[in-house]
Amino acid sequence: MSFWENFWDIFWWFFTACVFFAYLFGVFAIIGDLFRDHKLNGWWKAVWIFFLCFMPFVSLLVYLAARGDGMAERSIERARRDQEEADSYIRRVSSASPTEEIARAKALLDAGTISADEFARIKNRALV
Incomplete structure (x- = not known):
């Protein structure tokens, strides 16, 4: 009988x-x-790595029970910091400075593309 002929063998696999x-x-x-936690001493990190290598399932469960809350807090803090960095990068590259925006509007006004009223609205919006 082949391995693939028995449903429970496949399920178990x-x-x-x-x-x-x-x-x-x-x-x-x-x-x-472990390596993200700056409060934990290097020797304690080595001890955790040692136990993860030689008693893997037990040390995994003990770590999650003993340090799971801190692990979640560090993960949330990292996600928040990454989101703030992404938001600041998007703001920096997507919007021009008020000076650049007014200069572009002035060039459009000089070219006759926009009216003086439109230039004034753009200038007011850039300065707000």
């Missing part, structure tokens, strides 16, 4: 594969959190 990938995700999340 997929289940163990999912558990293995979830475990790998947890290990890499913990390693990333």
